[in-house]
Amino acid sequence: MKIKIISFHKILYEENINSIIAPGFYGSFQILKNHAPFISILKNGFLKLESENIKKEIKIEGGILQVKENWIIVIL
Structure with missing residues (x-):
């Protein structure tokens, strides 16, 4: 599944991941591969991304997350 995390000015992160x-x-x-289409408002906290080799945490202060056809877009 692919993820793109964007802010007002730039793309902050864009990779393939296994879960978020x-x-x-x-x-x-949590969102895994083949998740149903979904939209959510995010609050302050951490996005926890996991791929085969990497575990990453990204601090956020709210935003919107959309899942559609194994694509996740996060707007901060």
């Missing part, structure tokens, strides 16, 4: 855990407005959630 995100701080949703009503609680944290």
